[in-house]
Amino acid sequence: MDTRKEKFPYGIPDHNLTEIEREIPADEPPAWPVNDQLQEVGKRRIRVDARAKVTGEAKYTSDIRLPGMLYAKILTAKVPHASIRNINTQEAEKLPGVHAVHILRNEDNSYPDVKYVGQPVAAVAADSLDIARQATRMIQVDYLEKPFVIDVEQAMKPEAPLVFDAPIARQADGGDVGVVHDGSKGQGNLRGPSTSSFFGGPRGDLEAGFSQADVIVEQTYRTQVQTHVPLETHGVVIDWKPEGMTVYASTQSTKDVRDELADYFDLPKSRVRVICEFMGGGFGAKHSTSPYGPVAAILSQKTGRPVWLMLERKEEHLMAGNRPNSIHYLKIGAKKDGMLTAIQQRSHGTAGVALGAGVGRVAQILYECPNFATEQYDVLTFAGPGAAWRAPGNVQGAFGVEQAIDELAEKLNLNPLAYRDKIDQSEVRKVLRQRGAKQFDWSRWKPAGSSTGTIRKGLGVAQSTWPRFVDLDSTVEVKIYRDGAVEVRSGVQDIGTGTKTIMAQIVAEEFGLKTADVIVRIGDTIFPDAPGSGGSKVTGSITPPTRNAAYKAKMELFKQIAQQWQTDATKLVASNGMILHKDDASKKVSLKEALQRMRTGQITASASRSDDYGGFAQPWGLAHGHLGSVQFAEVTVNTDTGMVKVDRIVAAHSCGRPINLTQIESQINGGVIQGVSYALYEDRVMDEATGHMMNPDVDRYQIAYSMEIPAIEPIIVEEYPALSSTDAYGIGEPANIATAAAVANAVYNAIGMRMYEIPITPARILKALNHLDQ
Amino acid sequence: MNNFSWYNAKSIEDALTQVNSTASNEIYRQTEKAAILKAGGTDLLDLMKEGLLQPKTIVNIRELPGLDKIEFSNNDGLRVGANSTLAEIAAHEDIRKHYIAFAQAAGDAATPQLRNMATIGGNIAQRTRCWYFRSYDHPCFRKGGDRCFAKNGENENHAILNNGSCVSVHASSVSTALMAYDARVVIVNSKNETKEIPIADFFVAPGEDPLRETILEADEIITHIRLAKPASGTKAAYIKQGARESHDWSIADVAVVLEMNGKTCKRAAIALGAASPVPLRSMRAEGALAGNQITHEIALEAATLAMERARPLAKNGYKVPLFINLIQEAILNAS
Numbered sequence A: 001m002d003t004r005k006e007k008f009p010y011g012i013p014d015h016n017l018t019e020i021e022r023e024i025p026a027d028e029p030p031a032w033p034v035n036d037q038l039q040e041v042g043k044r045r046i047r048v049d050a051r052a053k054v055t056g057e058a059k060y061t062s063d064i065r066l067p068g069m070l071y072a073k074i075l076t077a078k079v080p081h082a083s084i085r086n087i088n089t090q091e092a093e094k095l096p097g098v099h100a101v102h103i104l105r106n107e108d109n110s111y112p113d114v115k116y117v118g119q120p121v122a123a124v125a126a127d128s129l130d131i132a133r134q135a136t137r138m139i140q141v142d143y144l145e146k147p148f149v150i151d152v153e154q155a156m157k158p159e160a161p162l163v164f165d166a167p168i169a170r171q172a173d174g175g176d177v178g179v180v181h182d183g184s185k186g187q188g189n190l191r192g193p194s195t196s197s198f199f200g201g202p203r204g205d206l207e208a209g210f211s212q213a214d215v216i217v218e219q220t221y222r223t224q225v226q227t228h229v230p231l232e233t234h235g236v237v238i239d240w241k242p243e244g245m246t247v248y249a250s251t252q253s254t255k256d257v258r259d260e261l262a263d264y265f266d267l268p269k270s271r272v273r274v275i276c277e278f279m280g281g282g283f284g285a286k287h288s289t290s291p292y293g294p295v296a297a298i299l300s301q302k303t304g305r306p307v308w309l310m311l312e313r314k315e316e317h318l319m320a321g322n323r324p325n326s327i328h329y330l331k332i333g334a335k336k337d338g339m340l341t342a343i344q345q346r347s348h349g350t351a352g353v354a355l356g357a358g359v360g361r362v363a364q365i366l367y368e369c370p371n372f373a374t375e376q377y378d379v380l381t382f383a384g385p386g387a388a389w390r391a392p393g394n395v396q397g398a399f400g401v402e403q404a405i406d407e408l409a410e411k412l413n414l415n416p417l418a419y420r421d422k423i424d425q426s427e428v429r430k431v432l433r434q435r436g437a438k439q440f441d442w443s444r445w446k447p448a449g450s451s452t453g454t455i456r457k458g459l460g461v462a463q464s465t466w467p468r469f470v471d472l473d474s475t476v477e478v479k480i481y482r483d484g485a486v487e488v489r490s491g492v493q494d495i496g497t498g499t500k501t502i503m504a505q506i507v508a509e510e511f512g513l514k515t516a517d518v519i520v521r522i523g524d525t526i527f528p529d530a531p532g533s534g535g536s537k538v539t540g541s542i543t544p545p546t547r548n549a550a551y552k553a554k555m556e557l558f559k560q561i562a563q564q565w566q567t568d569a570t571k572l573v574a575s576n577g578m579i580l581h582k583d584d585a586s587k588k589v590s591l592k593e594a595l596q597r598m599r600t601g602q603i604t605a606s607a608s609r610s611d612d613y614g615g616f617a618q619p620w621g622l623a624h625g626h627l628g629s630v631q632f633a634e635v636t637v638n639t640d641t642g643m644v645k646v647d648r649i650v651a652a653h654s655c656g657r658p659i660n661l662t663q664i665e666s667q668i669n670g671g672v673i674q675g676v677s678y679a680l681y682e683d684r685v686m687d688e689a690t691g692h693m694m695n696p697d698v699d700r701y702q703i704a705y706s707m708e709i710p711a712i713e714p715i716i717v718e719e720y721p722a723l724s725s726t727d728a729y730g731i732g733e734p735a736n737i738a739t740a741a742a743v744a745n746a747v748y749n750a751i752g753m754r755m756y757e758i759p760i761t762p763a764r765i766l767k768a769l770n771h772l773d774q
Numbered sequence B: 001m002n003n004f005s006w007y008n009a010k011s012i013e014d015a016l017t018q019v020n021s022t023a024s025n026e027i028y029r030q031t032e033k034a035a036i037l038k039a040g041g042t043d044l045l046d047l048m049k050e051g052l053l054q055p056k057t058i059v060n061i062r063e064l065p066g067l068d069k070i071e072f073s074n075n076d077g078l079r080v081g082a083n084s085t086l087a088e089i090a091a092h093e094d095i096r097k098h099y100i101a102f103a104q105a106a107g108d109a110a111t112p113q114l115r116n117m118a119t120i121g122g123n124i125a126q127r128t129r130c131w132y133f134r135s136y137d138h139p140c141f142r143k144g145g146d147r148c149f150a151k152n153g154e155n156e157n158h159a160i161l162n163n164g165s166c167v168s169v170h171a172s173s174v175s176t177a178l179m180a181y182d183a184r185v186v187i188v189n190s191k192n193e194t195k196e197i198p199i200a201d202f203f204v205a206p207g208e209d210p211l212r213e214t215i216l217e218a219d220e221i222i223t224h225i226r227l228a229k230p231a232s233g234t235k236a237a238y239i240k241q242g243a244r245e246s247h248d249w250s251i252a253d254v255a256v257v258l259e260m261n262g263k264t265c266k267r268a269a270i271a272l273g274a275a276s277p278v279p280l281r282s283m284r285a286e287g288a289l290a291g292n293q294i295t296h297e298i299a300l301e302a303a304t305l306a307m308e309r310a311r312p313l314a315k316n317g318y319k320v321p322l323f324i325n326l327i328q329e330a331i332l333n334a335s
């Protein structure tokens, strides 16, 4: 490969910014300076689709109406464990307006066993949703009910009813558990342990580490199951014609859904087209359309008509994925001077009938510690499957680790922030702590118990880490047209994070245009493959090829202009809607005119994500360095009522080169709100006697509403790792990780009693303050 | 939800000739011709969406003229038409002036959107929000089944008093205030007979009849609610506590009405919501206040007495200290 050397900004402005030389592919653009020298990138830009969204012009999956379209409704199981003896659909089939009834079956045509309440059993396609609903109620299912277990600790007992008596392969969609050892006999519902991650396995010698420790914190932290509540539920509209299948999907990955359905029905991938132009929210569970997508496809195939199938809210809670709970044991030792000597971690959690209940890598990598070992177990239970959920594992992990670090600080008589300065090696988090503490005025912090009376105030801090993931299979096309249009295309979807807008900003920067001038067409698998929106990897994966493709198209145009000016293409620059000659002010042409003079009607250039400039930490696309996050929480606890109010969160984050400040802040706001919601309210309440979720709506499943949202003050720290042509990374997940731990630390600071379990409800606070056993 | 037909009643008499059942009678049944009253529809709709109610006809009384009047006079006290919305009650000048705990309870219930739709008649006739009752898949006592799933189940929101058979709590937090004011419910039947029932007798405890929560019969309609003119020196306070500030059902709420003579409390009314299957007055607590000056200590004593007979379930022990704190606070706020 042709390469050249190029100097890049490197480090953190106003802290340690310098330059570094990198060897880069010869066809990639020159280094951008830091953001304050750019025009569109790093600025606040309104979303390119803002108008369409606020006016209702934007068509989401549930808005899709196709000629002849039918509406489908799934019949779900009402019992947690059963084999099905018979399903009678006769009456349903006779209902006027019903076009097809589908029964889910195993490959050998038998009925699948029911393993959780809410598991799809059958489905109906009809002229209207009302008819489809009515028809599903007419289907009679004859269940042979079997014993089941819901509670994680009960499920771990040897005598517990087995969820699966054969090995299972299914890891939850994007879940987090590392390597699962499955299938070994005699371990009941337990799977694991997972003892390593892509950051390696155990280190050092735990016993030796603890023997060197002067102080030890040993605790068990518990987190609840959190279900997904995106405004738009999961769903698809599928039109299966002989020549191929068109799928409108509310998805985080057009590519994954295409591959999934092509695999499922044994179709060439080129025969499945997946479209997601607008997305009403996804937090990790929308990479796959299982189990409802194949159902809609079969109904479409059976009827020869397009089929609309969106989950209802209750189904969303029951079958569309959730964040597994955790019972998270930690033992951490430190010397008198605070240096960590050993970290031992053991966790159990349930992703229901799926796997993926690990607690992430926070304990493993957040702080340097020579001796570390982890054992993370999955416990199968008769409940809906877990799925990825905004920083899977790490949120649960940070809730424990960051409280344990606070507990250590207290034992060592150190200010929790100062203690982190001492043991945290990360340069960027050092800066985040400094800037965050200043904004927050951390100097107000006093030891726990300092606040007295009925209304008690508390301050807390917690930090977290998230890897820089990159998907190398990320391709972007830039097209420029003789009529003046500049367009960018990719299969990548914008799940509401603002992907369209950052792509427009980058192309605009390259062409000297305004962001609003660029046409963005994405969210369709007829365009080049691009990453799924998970792992906070979209920005880091898609912005470099966006810039590189724009640069290539521009250089193609420059070549044509340069020929006319009898100069060299490298002498030209695009700025402010003009193409200029660097050294000859008399030579200039508007971009519009230059495009009109193109030899061909269009120029198309495409680029794929190249390897990181410094090389990857892992060859498959795990970049060097981490996304830093430090959050400060200020809470009020009412000791009479047990109410906790989060008054304020200062959230300091880094995500490489920021592309759109408004959108990054928007992600931080969302992450913090979900973090507060997780810390104080959300909880899937399961009835252990019947296996039903008792709060499958948005009234009883409590999430943070407007009054619960604290003042959120984002701080965005620019950091230039010099790893790609944009140096930009995502923020979605990091924004969500530290919040619950920061809130829990602040609650402890307020009342002097530590909450080892979330959500921190009035019931739990009152129980602690009044020393009740129940 | 099932298909149904809609009938706009032209008068109370007309409504009463159309209607032939109640939400309580129809739960879990599919009577061929059930016709049920609807005011704001906010409770009815939720029951129908879950499939618990499948009426064939909805008799809409929301548009009936005159049923939403709110009148106050020094002689007669307050008359609140059954169709008055919670929003109207919360904002009404006379109610705010003379019955502040009622205004507050109405204003603290539900959400702004719901308060614009929810009527006071429907509010006192709504069904419990016990999540087992509200689940089609749990055939509990209240639906004619043979057990209470909550008793040994997920009972963190459930009753701590009078929780023998069914441990649900009444859903109406507005009724807590009505109990403290000794409100009277005025009901007319299809024979055009009118009766006036003390609110405490309007509610039916599960021990008496688990299938219903009020005395309402199929041919009856609530026309209005009456509150006597408060004696001079009356002071009141209301506190509702949910697990979330924006909106939540009450986990505990308290209404206190004190008749004060200078610093001395002549008579006290203390009502508790979300404590038991029907809204409750605490005679013990009231007795502790009567004839005494209101101090922190006496307020705490009264509050503690109110909880003396509390028998919390496995997951709602927290409600005891919560009620003690809220009752004490409400007494002090009122005095």
Ligand SMILES: Cc1cc2nc3c(=O)[nH]c(=O)nc-3n(C[C@H](O)[C@H](O)[C@H](O)COP(=O)(O)OP(=O)(O)OC[C@H]3O[C@@H](n4cnc5c(N)ncnc54)[C@H](O)[C@@H]3O)c2cc1C
Residues within 6 Å of the ligand: A699, B022, B023, B024, B036, B037, B038, B039, B040, B041, B042, B043, B044, B045, B046, B082, B083, B086, B108, B109, B110, B111, B114, B117, B118, B119, B120, B121, B122, B123, B124, B125, B126, B171, B172, B173, B174, B175, B216, B220, B221, B222, B223, B248, B249, B250
């Ligand atoms: C999300 C949510 C939150 C809520 N929060 C609270 C809260 O915090 N506190 C609280 O107190 N309530 C709360 N509610 C309940 C709400 O206040 C009631 O649903 C509402 O007041 C019912 O009035 P409606 O006019 O809508 O009644 P409808 O739904 O029309 O009727 C309810 C019942 O009353 C009967 N009925 C109606 N009018 C009459 C009449 N005049 N005579 C005889 N029978 C009649 C109907 O037949 C039906 O059985 C909440 C409701 C929801 C959905």
